[in-house]
Amino acid sequence: MPTLCRDCATGYATDVPLSECPGCGSTRQISHTELACLSIAHIDCDAFYASVEKRDDPSLRGKPVIVGGGHRGVVAACCYVARIKGVRSAMPMFEARKRCPEAVVIPPNLEKYRIAGHAVRALMSEVTPLVEPISIDEAFLDLRGTEKLHRASPAQTLIKLVNRIEAEVGVSASVGLSYNKFLAKVASDLDKPRGFSVVGKSEALAFLADKPVGLLWGVGKVLQKNLARDGIDTIGQLRHFDESGLVKRYGSMGQRLFHFSRGEDSRAIEPQSETKSISAETTFATDLNDPEELLNILWRLSEKVSGRLKAADYAGGGITLKLKLSDFKQITRSRVLASPTQMADALFRHARDLLQPELKNRKFRLLGIGATRLCSPNQADRPDLLDPKQQDRLDIERAMDAVRKRFGGDAIVKGRSLDRQK
């Protein structure tokens, strides 16, 4: 059976797995009959935010770490030590603290994770152009046809890649290797952290048979409940139905259920699509309805989005305002701008126009603003004959940006962004 060392990527064939790699003596090995011919992978960093924090503060190693925050916040990430205590991603903060009172809670530093995420993605892109990111820390990789380039099988290339991520970025990642996206994604979750799992064609059907339907992509709580009501709990049970029957019962999902349950997934790996929008939002500690307070928050969000636009060298040709009412109802309002902008001032003015008619003395729990229709900033913020003060406002903002660049983000702020309670 083909075997690879997970540390030195040495490959050898063996009938009986050896306990140690003949090359380097490592005990971390992976054997699979199809190891040499599978080439679709899913790579997922392990407890990414928490790993980055541990990387940067060695005193955290061995301790349970939760990244998240605020009274109403949720767990953004938790390390494996915290997971042992029952902490999970997306769990409300108070619940997480209850389960693991000794956890070190760190407020998220998204900028830091973004940089680390980009470093990971850059390494992925070095082994294949076909990288489809799903989030900041996970992606699908299509390694078909890379054997000659790397003089290595996809599995070998992947081993070298995750080892490089660990060495150069300082976070560990788990690999799922299979023959399609769905199974690669399922596989990467089997052996976390620092895992390498393979689901081959020969075993896919048996592997899936007794797994819960919730494992399938797109099967959420509601569909799972509906399936259970119809007596379907496992993926194997789905195979008793023909395609048209499933479609009749579960709509367009039926088709997916039919194929996924048979280990079939024809979706291609689409390389990174261009950034479509840049946005920022915030959930309030308590629901708000004071217009002044909402506008102050809107200003801070506008500055945030503007900062990201400037950093990414984009301008927004459209703007979207997102609101969530205290009853969780969501409202979005958008407009197309006559002249694209990357300025906080312009984003704020447009968002304010969109916000004002929605206030109606209602209470809000979330406010967000996004720049859409991204384009080059080359001809953004064109001077406007009818708004002669626009130029002054642009000059002020550019001056503020220059000060911040030199003395830090808080060196100069508008009065509006000062919290009155502080």
Next chain:
Amino acid sequence: MKITIERAELLKSLGHVQSVVERRNTIPILSNVKIEAADGRLTLNATDMDLDMVDSVAADVQSAGATTVSAHTLYDIVRKLPDGSQVQLAASGDGQLHLSAGRSRFTLSCLPTEEFPVLSGGELPHNFSMTAAELRALIDRTKFAISTEETRYYLNGIYLHRAERDGVAVLRAVATDGHRLASVEGPMPAGVDDMPGVIVPRKTVTELRKLIDESGDEVRISMSENKIRFAFDNAILTSKLIDGTFPDYQRVIPTGNDKDMEVNCRQFADAVDRVSAISSEKSRAIKLSLSNGLLALSASSPEHGSAEEEIEVNYQGEPMEIGFNSAYLLDITRQIEGEIAQVSLADGNSPTILREVDDASALYVIMPMRV
């Protein structure tokens, strides 16, 4: 109702009204044109609720009556009929209009005329007349600057108002989109003591422009604060006005631009057009570099390369550089009919004025852009 009419006559009249009808309509009756036959004339009426067009044409009316049918379908049919054919329209009250011409026969579904909305004119207290040529001059030289920006809806039309030049009343038309501004004036028509400043919407301007070419020499204009009517010999266009305040445009017309350049307008426009072939599709930016007696136009783009052209001009000021959107420059030079254009500049970042030399009736302002 039963009438016979020459195809070309009907087509021309339909052509005036059918473009008022929006392609997509949620209210079925708004897709229809109202056809009314009486006293030897056929009257066609279409509306989109903001704009109402009535056009009438002589016809052989065998029996009077009225109905409504799909404007675009009827137009499409008449357009495709052979030239010179006689068209017969007959409605017998069975909800159908029968159209026949030569050996073609069509049956069209009708909607009752009672459903057809009437855009009531209301009181239109301000009345005056002007020649079609005068009105055309105002529209043609300002229309290009109308804004399409929805958030500043009050810029989506031509601002028509009474103004004064050297103590004499003039009728002035202004349009701007914030990047350029056009201000054109003509003599104040006789008999107007006061009139409200009105913003005529873009669509109305477009429809009006078509009528001017085809419907006679004299236009009778009547208006109130919120409606305007243009009456020609055989056509009447009634439109709502944009309910908003046009910005104080006088404030944005620079007064201290002291660097004057005079240039042959045709030469300048041709050079701009050639050089802009290289500028990027999106920005259309070109650079003007001025020095004593010489204007150098240049453009460059990472994809296409670069271009340069020089023309002799009358310029004695300091050397300076300024960038413009070439499409905007061409829009403006197209409006200048005289031989020499005058460009008045302040500096590379300030609004610039273009006009025909020795013609105070039209003035264009253009914002520079970074190049």
